[in-house]
Amino acid sequence: MVFLKLAVANLRRHGTRSLLTALGIATSVAVLFSILSFNKGFSKGLARELQRTGIHFMVVPSGCPHEVASLVLHGSVIPKFLNTSVMENIVAMKDVDFATPILVTQLPNAEKFRVDLVYGMEMSRLAAVKPYWEFDGKIPSTGNELIVGSEIASHNNLKKGDVLTYSGVSFKVSGILKKTGSQDDAFIYMPVETLQTILKKPSGATAIGVKVKTPETLAKTTDELAEIVPGIQVVTMNQVMSSISNLAASGKVLSLSIAIITILVSAVGVMNSMLMAVFERTQEIGMMRAIGASRADIFRIILKEALILTLFGGLSGIVFAVAGSDIIEKFVRRAMPYIPSGSMVDFDPVLAAASLVFVSEVGIVSGLYPSWKAAKISPIEAIKG
């Protein structure tokens, strides 16, 4: 207890230096904790998204499956179309529940003078394809109605009943999609038939979404399909998600390396700060040895100081990270090509504890050398001269 008081008191004696050192630790722990939290949230979000999707695989033109996957999720345009006639072959398969065409494009918006990402789909299948969607309003029942994603709605101040015109065709907003937290918020959804007419591709589709009856035998179904229909390629949602996580994985490695490096740099800061403290307190340490402290006692006192310093820094870092999680999330959402819905940086006590354990280990390691130096100080330093 007295040792603890002593360690805290000593840290406060070099207040500014201790604070700056702790700040270094805090920053690096905040980075580490945010990255770990984000990675966890990302994986959880992906798994959740995968579980909720009403579609098991997509049929796309052969050649560029990942572009299509990213376009369906992300909304860029490639000029390659499938013919919806392949749907006959697909639905003919015995394990297929349903198949539905998806058409993705960008269209200029006459009212708001902007280009919108437009997603054409069968409105009758909407509830099955996006089972977790909620609306303010209703699903379009005619060809000239559409749904607006929450982000677009709030950006453009759109309400139910407003009129939007694309390529000379007017649509009434029948419903606003409530915030999902995913890229879905940034699309306009219209009946696929109307979009086909606008694009003059009466039987064109970017992809065909398929739901099977028994997801366990998905691989068998997709293999068979690839044999029957030439010129297509099958992308399962699992593959889409795993290609996304592969993309994210390289980012993870990079970001984690950066976090580890910043922690190592701040560990050097701790070591330096403690070495200076030991040097400045040579006489005092000699005195403690003279009044009965063993080398091990001195070692422990200095190590405790290093540990308290890093733990204090680490705790503040986690507080910073939690307090700033909204800002961090916004930043990462902008930087990453695809982020699943839901909050990515929920506070996870296990990760917080793990970060603290890690940083304490770093603190102990960086305190070892200064503590050893201190333990070597001779008691005669107390009364020299």
Next chain:
Amino acid sequence: MIELKGIEKTYLRGSEEVHALKSIDLKVSKGEFISIVGPSGSGKTSLLHVLGCLDRPSKGSLLIDGVAVENMPENKLVQIRRKKIGFVFQQFYLMPGLTVFDNITLPLVFSRQTIDKGKIIRAIELLGLKERIEHYPKQLSGGEMQRVAIARALVNEPEIILADEPTGNLDSENSEKIFELLKSLHKNNLTVVMVTHNNDLASRADRTLLLKDGKFIA
């Protein structure tokens, strides 16, 4: 209780040898009050180092209660310092972050003894520091700091107090008070060895030793 036989201490200053102590023989008996005087650099502090088991002699033998300690390993020396010796320093050396009470208990913490709060508080009161128990060193006067340091030296109930110029940083009034305190401790059977520059105080000890160039000349 402490016996020095043919003690020499040689320091290396670069390649030059400094003979700080040359063949010192000294017997400190239980209950004695010895003062050591001598010019600066004559080896007084070096002698206290050896007496207090802070440093090993280069040559000679040191017996504490009949046991030779000059070749004891460091962990045994720590035990001797904890049990038998109390140090008082010219610069007081109180820990600035700890209260008077915590400063005084520090040797007990190091020697893993339980802290008898009542006893310590009574000791503090006896030294006239009652109002200072929860104060920090920077709130004390020099005389008060040295009294706290003496209380700290006594807390382990040592057999001997070694003081290196304990009044060197105090005015004459406070010097007198500290000396009287050491005297009264001595009356209660404590052995005291005090290095001082104050000839008046030195002469009031049982025995005064004059050190010059590492040798006793009186």
